[in-house]
Amino acid sequence: EAGVAQSPRYKIIEKRQSVAFWCNPISGHATLYWYQQILGQGPKLLIQFQNNGVVDDSQLPKDRFSAERLKGVDSTLKIQPAKLEDSAVYLCASSLGAGVEQYFGPGTRLTVT
Amino acid sequence: KQEVTQIPAALSVPEGENLVLNCSFTDSAIYNLQWFRQDPGKGLTSLLLIQSSQREQTSGRLNASLDKSSGRSTLYIAASQPGDSATYLCAGNDMRFGAGTRLTVKP
Numbered sequence A: 001e002a003g004v005a006q007s008p009r010y011k012i013i014e015k016r017q018s019v020a021f022w023c024n025p026i027s028g029h030a031t032l033y034w035y036q037q038i039l040g041q042g043p044k045l046l047i048q049f050q051n052n053g054v055v056d057d058s059q060l061p062k063d064r065f066s067a068e069r070l071k072g073v074d075s076t077l078k079i080q081p082a083k084l085e086d087s088a089v090y091l092c093a094s095s096l097g098a099g100v101e102q103y104f105g106p107g108t109r110l111t112v113t
Numbered sequence B: 001k002q003e004v005t006q007i008p009a010a011l012s013v014p015e016g017e018n019l020v021l022n023c024s025f026t027d028s029a030i031y032n033l034q035w036f037r038q039d040p041g042k043g044l045t046s047l048l049l050i051q052s053s054q055r056e057q058t059s060g061r062l063n064a065s066l067d068k069s070s071g072r073s074t075l076y077i078a079a080s081q082p083g084d085s086a087t088y089l090c091a092g093n094d095m096r097f098g099a100g101t102r103l104t105v106k107p
Helices: none
Strands: A003-009 A010-013 A019-025 A029-038 A046-050 A053-056 A065-068 A075-079 A090-094 A106-110 B004-007 B010-014 B019-025 B034-038 B044-051 B055-058 B061-067 B072-077 B086-092 B101-106
Touching: A003 A029, A003 A090, A003 B044, A010 A019, A019 A090, A019 A106, A046 A065, A046 A075, A046 B055, A065 B044, B010 B019, B019 B034, B019 B101, B034 B061, B034 B072, B044 B055, B044 B061, B044 B072, B072 B086
Parallel strands: A010 A106, B010 B101
Antiparallel strands: A003 A019, A019 A075, A029 A046, A029 A090, A046 A053, A065 A075, A090 A106, B004 B019, B019 B072, B034 B044, B034 B086, B055 B061, B061 B072, B086 B101
């Protein structure tokens, strides 16, 4: 069974630039999550999708972050404009449904200079 | 608002020791708790998922328990090995994570 795929694996941008991350969940998984993990901390949930609807985006900085999940499969997370404090690893995870076992992708390491 | 605390933050043990990692949470309304392992530079790997009705789950040398009334979960690792070295994280079904326990098992 293929796992959760993410791209790119690494990205370096300057502050005020834009960046987008892509996630392809495990086939058949209805729930998709995006997390931000700052070095030395646990992951912080940014947004949770159930199919193509948003379940929880309470911790998403909506002035600069946006996410979509078209057709209930792949998802993209965008940051525009980026700030230095956005430097982190962005993790995507999926599960069959809410509240059941999650499977994580390898993450995208973002460095904002 | 859910607060998840993991103690200790770091742990170093000699190979072969049995050890316990702790996870405390403030919102007893969670209905499951998941333990993960994270190797440096990698994503998270699910270890065990405990439903609130189960109280305990076992997989190989790992055993996790959940006590909602006290807001605690423990991960027990038996006969630790150097390959167990990683950061261990817990999260409830609300997906609020602790900061993790960084485990080093010395040969």
